Amino acid sequence: MSSRIVVGYTATDAGADALALGARLALASDSSLHVVVVLPGEERSVITPPDAGYDRYLREQAEEWLTGAAATVPDAVRVRTHVRFGESFAAGLLDTAHDVNASHIVVGAANGGRRGRHRLGTVASELLHSADVPVVLAPEGARRIDPTSGITRITAAIGLRPGADLLLEESVALATATGAELRLVSLVAIDLPAGIAGNESAASHADEVFVHARRSLPKGVDAEAVVGLGDSVEDAVAHLSWEPGEIAIVGSSRLARPRRLFLGSTAAKMLHELPVPMIVVPRTRKKKKGAEA
Known part of the structure; x- marks a missing residue:
């Protein structure tokens, strides 16, 4: 059974970015696309009391x-x-994702972001601190990339913390489904004192990360391994090469509740410089059930 991808849509550039990225993911992975507009639910503010005519117009x-x-x-x-009607846009998207058993929720950046970069809005922020399915963040300008161009590479930012194995599993599954290359990136060589000792320690740790990751790769799956070097997370990300058709994937913070997302400090810093879409996955997985496409 194919996967289902939910897109949070608004008639804005951010909505167009989310839709274009969702379509590109769906086409590359042979998934179905569920495009959702969320309207205020019945539990609305007393400032905007229910009005049947206005509700009909909105719908x-x-x-x-x-x-x-x-x-x-x-x-x-x-x-x-x-x-969809919901108490918030994010809640409506989550409800839809649960109803159709979606594999991902795609949302766009907030207004005012630099082209090709991320700027988290209210909906994305709420999802990144509550969702129990992977959230895909479409950077500003994603609408300008042809949906038929495919996904060329999946880059997984990996480490040795709890949840790393699931992150690698999700990355392999997405690379396999889309036919993309797989790249493993370690950003551990950052925020260390300048000097040979610091760099050697970081390189040693990166080697440990890659050895563990490669042992966990399924038979027949290979991956390029790269160490992100820089004076900060942002600097390390900026110095890595990124392809137009690439997607980065990161794990949720170790502070996240079971089967929930929580955007960690490293991922948040990555977003400042990341020129490609980012997927944030929960640390633990909930059991899947069947659903109609």
Whole structure:
């Protein structure tokens, strides 16, 4: 059974970025796409009391947006659209993801971000501190990349902390599904005192990380291993090579609750300089169930 990808859509550039990235992922992995607009639920503020006529107008407008959005998705992608009511946009996306048993939720950057970079808005921030499925962050400008261009490389930022094995498993699965190359990056060689001793210690730790990771790779799967060097996380990320069709994948912070996301400090710093989409995965996995495509 193919995977299902949920896209949080708004009629904005950020919504177009999320939709384009979601379509590219769906096409590359033979997944179906569920495009969602979330409207305020019944438990709304007293400032905006329920009004049947206004609610009907909002729904019609949302359906019109979704029709236009679906028309931009390549014909080869199976698309379903949803108008969802929820206490928040993030809550509505999570509810939809649970209903369709989605593998990922895709959202765009907040307004005002630099082209090709991330700027977390309210929806992304809420998802990154509560979601129990991987969240895909589309950088500003993702809409300008042809959805048919595919996914060329999956870069996993790995370490030895709890959850690393699951992160590697998710990275291998995504690389296999999309036909992309797999690259393992260690950012442990950062924030260390300058000097040979610090660099040697970092390199030794990176070697340990890569040895452990390669032992965990399935038979027949290979991966390039690269150490990110720099005076800071941002500096290390900026000095790595990144392809236009690449996606980075990181694990949730060790502070996360079981089966929930929590954006760690390293991942948050990576976002400042990362020019490609980022996927954040929970440290532990919940049991999957079947669902209709």
